[in-house]
Amino acid sequence: MKVLNENTFDEEINKDKLVIVDFWAEWCMPCRMLTPILEKLEKEFTDVEFAKLNTDENPNVAFKYGIFSIPTVLMFYKGEVVNSFVGAMPESVVRREIEKAIEKIKA
Known part of the structure; x- marks a missing residue:
């Protein structure tokens, strides 16, 4: 995963x-739970x-996008948010949210 600033x-x-x-943040335990799921799905997608x-x-950047709870995942296409979720989700839910975003940008 690319590290942004x-x-x-x-x-x-x-x-x-x-x-x-x-x-995410270093001290956030749910963030640490989500990272390996995203790393796995990165290989799939x-x-x-x-x-x-x-x-x-x-x-x-967090303030600009109204990030008050972490982890928050925003999905962008050409600079626009096309999908998002908040919290550590199971892999199946994360996969489904990514698939929804892909369908939205193909439509």
Whole structure:
């Protein structure tokens, strides 16, 4: 997963493909539970870009997108949020949310 910061965020989310961004923090136990799931799905969804942004180190981006609970996952296509979820979800739910985002951008 690509590590984003305030300098790289806007460029990365404005791609012509689905970009999944995990908003997380080092101290967050649910974040630590979600990371291996996203890393596994990154291998499955090879046409999707997976990235993470530490909210403690990049508070301006977190504030801009109204991130108050972590983990929060936002899915971007050409800079627009096309899907999202909050909290550590089971792999099946995360996969389904990614598939919904893919269907939305294909429509």
